Amino acid sequence: MREEEVFRGIAARVAARDYSDYVYVRPGYLDANGAWVREPAPEDMRWMEERGSQEHLAALAADAVDPLPPLEPASVQAVDEAEQALGHPLPPLLRRIYLEVANGGFGPVMGVAGGSTDDLGLTAVDRLDSREPSGLLPIAYWGCAVYSYVDCAGRGAMMWGFDPNSGLAEHSFHAEGISLVDWLDRWLNGRLEQPCLAPDPA
Template sequence: MRDDEILAAIAARVADRDYRDEVFVRRGTLTETGVWLVDAADDGTRQVEPRGSRAHLAALAAGAVDPLPELAPARVEAVEEAERVLGHALPPLLRRIYLEVANGGFGPDVLGVAGGHEDDLERTAVDIRRDRDDPPGLWAVCSWGCAIASYVDCADPGYRMWGFDPTTGRGMDAFFPEDLTLAQWFERWLDGTLNQPWLIQDGDVWRGATDAEHAAAHAEMLAWAVNEGWIASAP
């Protein structure tokens, strides 16, 4: 996809208020026939379901999915401040997303610039760049939780993505290059094939997990959840 196509696809998801990987649905039960039975006593609480899961699609058919809040783009001054803090121009695609679509808040957890979406520690991408000694040129695009993050190398003409997975205990050595450009990263989010950064060890070598390793880990997790009774069957 070209940048214009990626931008338009993200803008459409944001305009439809269907822009997160997790959705809020009215509490209920998914029947074996795939019907979402809404709890009769609606106390206003909501449950979170993965976008595209059987539960989400059934709740959507039943009119039990809450639309997400509207998102607003960033101010030009906020984007210019981000570039001053970084010391590089932001990738044109990311810059246009901030200015024309949304100041973060969509996808897995895309971070914003000043006034925009924050991580679980109430930090924008600007705050992270300003307050932490990240490698030169790297810009935090997305927070995945547990301090795991996706970065783009703004000093690289190809805008290569990097992962950061400090759950390995490697501290600032937990950065690793990924075989993705920024545009490909957004494409994967749009088509539902994006994986969070995962640093694994092969002997003495640390590397990013492959798509096959991600798929195997996901299948193992689903099998465990079914066996434990957390879910009736795989989504």
């Protein structure tokens, strides 16, 4: 039941073209009443604001937010090829999202072939590396080489973080302690944060 709620929530956000954590708004400022006042600017100029911020909501109320482009689902072939490359089936919820809603592109989520990529133009499948733990699929890119992975080999589709900037070498992979369902639910509710490793002070 919870998986169905998360699926429907993501599908609704994608259908409403409200799926990015950052939005493009037409230049302006908040007045004393919190309303967005447009400023003279070239027609093609946009500012980036965090989704849900006061600026975003005020610009939205003033019809100063550009709609995001529609997202397309993945092909069955692309998802099947991802599972073959990984050597494990995708978690049912992720497979369904890819096939019925979007091939990545919502929040930090990466796609399979033909879908959303990281800043190097790599899909989740392109990022697979035989030197990394088996069964982990990188499904989210956060910038600065930080990724979130879902464990497709273990029970519960648990999430893992990868932060090569941690200085912890082989320990850069770490369990996040939440399932894919919880992780996606956090994104839907604006509570998802990138994985972060902090050395144990002891």
